[in-house]
Amino acid sequence: QLQLVESGGDLVQPGESLRLSCAASGFSLDSYALGWFRQAPGKEREGVACISTSGSMTTITDPVKGRFTIHRDNAKNTVFLQMSNLKPEDTAVYYCAARSYSDYAFCWETVYDYWGQGTQVTVSS
8 A cells, every 4th residue: 555654744833944755655756757746725825846756856835945955865755845044834734745757846636546544843932
């Protein structure tokens, strides 16, 4: 059974940093493109950061550009989202997702096939 499990969500203060992890079980991530998405209360889910299968291409969406990065560690079968200078508007449930092999880092949720259950990130003073 293919599973993605996110971890690392927490309550942090504005300006702090946090790293989210997404570990796969039941399959190897090295054949998949990966992405991080988030959904704030009352809002639609939006793309945050995505990475191609090879890792050579990444997409960081405008709301988090310059503050968030994505990288993958195929040896650990894990993808990470490094978040810095967090803002209250980053508060959301963060999801990781996987799609079949791709040379591109599309951050459209409709192209992703497998999803984790999410981890809560709250940014508040």
